[in-house]
Amino acid sequence: MNCEGGGMAHEPAAVSTDSGKVAAVRAYHEHSKHRPDRYAPGPGRLDWANQPDPWRHWNGAARALLPLAADGLATRYAALRRGELPPPAPFDLAHLGILFELSLALSAWKEFGGARWALRCNPSSGNLHPTEGYLIAPALPGIPAGVHHYLSREHVLEQRAAPREGWDAAFGGQGVLVALSSIHWREAWKYGMRAWRYCQHDCGHAVAALTLAAAALGWPARVLDRVGDDDIARLAGLDRAADCDGAEREAPEVLLQLGAAGDGIDVDALLAFAAQADWHGRANRLSSAHVDWPDIAVVDAAARKPRTAAADAPAPAALPLPAAPVLDLPVATLARRRRSAVAFDGVTTMAADAFFAVLDALLPRADVPPWSAWPWPPQVHPAFFVHRVDGLEPGLYVLVRDPAALAGLRGAMRADWLWHKAGPAPLPLYLLIPYDLRETAQLVSCHQEIAADSCFALGMLARTGIVAREPWRYAQLFRECGMLGHVLYLEAEAAGLRGTGIGCFFDDTMHELLGLAGGEWQSLYHFTVGGPVEDGRLSSLPPYAGRGSGS
Incomplete structure (x- = not known):
């Protein structure tokens, strides 16, 4: 055991x-x-008396x-x-x-x-x-x-x-x-x-x-x-x-x-x-x-995974190289400056090209990390509430990360969505409805203002129907969402903004908004990106004071 x-x-x-x-x-x-x-x-x-120790250590180990x-x-x-x-x-x-x-x-x-x-x-x-x-x-x-x-x-x-x-x-x-x-x-x-x-x-x-x-x-x-x-x-x-x-x-x-x-x-x-x-x-x-x-x-x-045969995932569709981020930072700098925003200012906007570059980085490419490490076909597709992106109409959009999923997604959602292609030609981004959805995004995200005060918010739609055949895939779907979340964190920083994951959201409210019924598709993780409001009361100290790098 x-x-x-x-x-x-x-x-x-x-x-x-x-x-x-x-x-x-x-x-x-x-x-x-x-x-x-x-x-x-x-x-x-x-x-608070039983708050877990944040450090697991093994007493007696060298x-x-x-x-x-x-x-x-x-x-x-x-x-x-x-x-x-x-x-x-x-x-x-x-x-x-x-x-x-x-x-x-x-x-x-x-x-x-x-x-x-x-x-x-x-x-x-x-x-x-x-x-x-x-x-x-x-x-x-x-x-x-x-x-x-x-x-x-x-x-x-x-x-x-x-x-x-x-x-x-x-x-x-x-x-x-x-x-x-x-x-x-x-x-x-x-x-x-x-x-x-x-x-x-x-x-x-x-x-x-x-x-x-x-x-x-x-x-x-x-x-x-x-x-x-x-x-x-x-x-x-x-x-x-x-x-x-x-x-x-x-x-x-x-x-x-x-x-x-x-x-x-x-x-x-x-x-x-x-x-x-x-x-x-x-x-x-x-x-x-x-x-x-x-x-x-x-x-x-x-959801415990048994031994299985090697995944038979087709190679991702060939795509042009992603557009460059706004900031060209060393990996070490970006990794250590990543933070979770606690509030957004509600006024910061981002350029459409910067937004498209962020989305481009979410697409699986065979030789591009972190997607090169994931052996299964993509099963998660973000639905975006676009609020403040200059040059892009506010509204509800979907990024289809696997072309094979497009028909299934369209068939599962409301029949009156537009599904108009948006953004650069290679980017599989679709406009469902042009509308100011800031209040809706806030409602879906457990009434949190951070989902409305951002440049955009999103929910990650996962094809949970595969769990009926392989129940261990349930954990994999959340992990794929987590990988998307980490890339969004880094992309937000590279765009001169900040992101934060949202675990508190009203699941079925999101599904009803999209017209999703049944259990084939579910939203498993939400996220938002915008201009952060920094808390000046906090003091920041180096991680390993006196030890060199990063201190």
């Missing part, structure tokens, strides 16, 4: 069959929806301090958007330090009224950061072979497993692996039942952040589509109950291969070696008391 804590239950028998898993996923999705007259079940109040060297990285974001990767850097302590520094590390500390909290390069719902990262590597310069947990607070690797002879051969000189997990309690403490959704968003954010950081080092990245969640748990040591007795559960999510081509790393061999490795460290407990959210345990079990 996985590490258990916080009242999380073992896998229920009700989700042991395929039909039971589909029913459980659908039930969770309906029960976790926000509605104008009733929000999804939540804690009601924040129990630590390796990672250098902070990202300021020396010359790669620029505009080049990565064109698929232009630099020559591959060596896999060593310094460059793996840069990988984590630009993906999962701290970007700043904030202070106000005696309180102090950290910001990170990877976005997270409520800045709660349920995602944990594990490096799985052969012996490298400065890094011993084995499984290492990344602790962002100190920017260190904690060695969880020291493998025996034969481990290195399984890598074949082909690169390294990074496993991602989620601690559901970190989100459930604040958001209750809906927290599982946000954990998947954050996993997608982390996949995109790691993929782009790897690309900046010249390393291709790919999500390993054939492995199952149980494989990830065994490989990262998440199934070792004795090592996390009493600590909150970590759920396995994704396994990324960095630097390797094809199936160059033998995961099956690594699994066998991991079973015989010497494991070290005990997980810290994050809260002294917990609230049980059994629906999260049920959906997590139902």
Whole structure:
């Protein structure tokens, strides 16, 4: 079993069959929806005495301090958007330090009224950061072979497993692996039942952040589509109950291969070696008391990915290179300046060309990160509320990221939508209705002004009908949304603006607006971009004071 804590239950028998898993996923999705007259079940109040520790660490595990060297990285974001990767850097302590520094590390500390909290390069719902990262590597310069947990607070690797002879051969000189997990309690403490959704968003954010950081080092990245969640748990040591007795559960999510081509790393061999490795460290407990959210345990079990055949995704349609962003920034600068806006000024506009450049970066291209890491066909298509884009009529638009989805989307929505082609010829953007929808965007987003005061807001429409055939795809849909969200965060900064994800929205109000009925299409994540209002009361401090890069 996985590490258990916080009242999380073992896998229920009700989700042991395929039909039971589909029913459980659908039930969770309906029960976790926000509605104008009733929000999804939540804690009601924040129990500050049991706020989870934001740092998972493994007591007793040996630590390796990672250098902070990202300021020396010359790669620029505009080049990565064109698929232009630099020559591959060596896999060593310094460059793996840069990988984590630009993906999962701290970007700043904030202070106000005696309180102090950290910001990170990877976005997270409520800045709660349920995602944990594990490096799985052969012996490298400065890094011993084995499984290492990344602790962002100190920017260190904690060695969880020291493998025996034969481990290195399984890598074949082909690169390294990074496993991602989620601690559901970190989100459930604040958001209750809906927290599982946000954990998947954050996993997608982390996949995109790691993929782009790897690309900046010249390393291709790919999500390993054939492995199952149980494989990830065994490989990262998440199934070792004795090592996390009493600590909150970590759920396995994704396994990324960095630097390797094809199936160059033998995961099956690594699994066998991991079973015989010497494991070290005990997980810290994050809260002294917990609230049980059994629906999260049920959906997590139902959406658990088994081993599958390799994804048979067709190559994305050939597209011209995306238009350049407004600002040509180094990847390191952009990754560390990313922030979530808390308010917009309601007056800032953006040029149509800048808006189209942002949308262009959301289209999947075979050799362009982060989409080059995602092995499945695109299933998520944003619907935009355009408010303040100079040269573009305000209204409701849809970006169809896969041409094969156009007919299905049109057939599922209101019959009287216009579906007029908009924007540059290669951009699959369609105007549904020209209208000032600021009030509607605010209403849909749980009455939050940030959705109306922006340049544009959007909801991500996912083809949830595929869950009826493969219930594990439910988690993948949220993760794809999270990847889109991370790109939007970076694109907003590169446009001289700021973005923020919106997890609180009225699900079915959005569906009714679009004319969507049934469960084939659902909106899974919302987002908004505009001119930020900065809070001058906050003090900003360097992430790793006195340690060099980024400080």
